[in-house]
Amino acid sequence: MKVFAFVFARGGSKGLPGKNILPLGGVPLIGHSISIAQQVDAIEQVYVSTDSEDIAAVSVAYGAKVIARPSDLASDNASEWAAWQHAIQVLTEQGIEFDVFVSLPATSPLRSVEDVQACIDALDDKTDMVVTVTPASRSPYFNMVVRSEEGMSKVVIDNTTFVRRQDVPDVYDMTTVAYVTRPTYILNKSSLFSGVVRSVVIPKERAVDIDDAYDFRVAEAFFQCRD
Known part of the structure; x- marks a missing residue:
């Protein structure tokens, strides 16, 4: 089984701005994803898909191979799924085949080797896609609401069956720690949840997803506390 990782x-x-190469603990964010992938025994090669020359240079310095992403797949409105399909198609055109696709977004630099391996192990014959989740701090049954323009609010899931939060189903936030699937699934489907999806639970301290400056500060705090 040939496993390739992609960032x-x-x-x-x-x-x-420039978050993918911002230094965290002296290492660019994307460097963390590449380094973790290189430490997973099952992963044979690491590829970075990017439209940025700066990101490409950093990626090569950390030992990854670069796939040039077209500008139309790098806009704010471009779908990640289309970028996944493009990367697979590029390798196919080069005659490169593989069995398992692992996406390790640069925005989750606190993941562990064990997290990635657990996701790879979870991809079995009955599963099309493996995603990662972490316990949610709020529940749509109790303390998550939707608002009208006038400010009128109601709980997201209006279900009077439950009177205690302890009784409601456990809910989870999706994370960007890892996505694992097969190339054929990406090429033949249109979204993550088009098939059978299994999730792997990641502790919150390793599931920080960096989108803005606040998230980056949270990641820095957790990074400094690591053993």
């Missing part, structure tokens, strides 16, 4: 990193970022 998809655009040059543009409105929430935190």
Whole structure:
């Protein structure tokens, strides 16, 4: 079974400019994803898909191979799924085949080797896609609401069956720690949840997803506390 890891990193970022190569603990964010992938025994090669020359240079320095992403797949409106399909198609045109696709976004630098391996192990014959989740701090049954323009609010899931939060189903936030699937699934489907999806639970301290400066500070705090 041939397993390839991919990091998809655009040059543009409105929430935190240049975030994919911002240093965390002296290492660019994307360097953390590449380094973790290189430590997973099952992963044979690491590719970075990017439209940025700066990101490409950093990626090569950390030992990844670069796939040039077209500008139309790197805009704010471009779908990540289309970028996944493009990367697979590029390798196919080069005669490169593989069995398992692992996406390790640069925005989750606190993941562990064990997290990635657990996701790879979870991809079995009955599963099309493996995603990662972490326990949610709020529940749509109790303390998450929707608001009208006038400010009128109601709980997201209006279900009077439950009177205690302890009784409601456990809910989870999706994370960007890892996505694992097969190339054929990406090429033949249109979204993550088009098939059978299994999730792997990641502790909150390793599931920080960096989108803005606040998230980056949280990641720095957790990084400094690591053993």
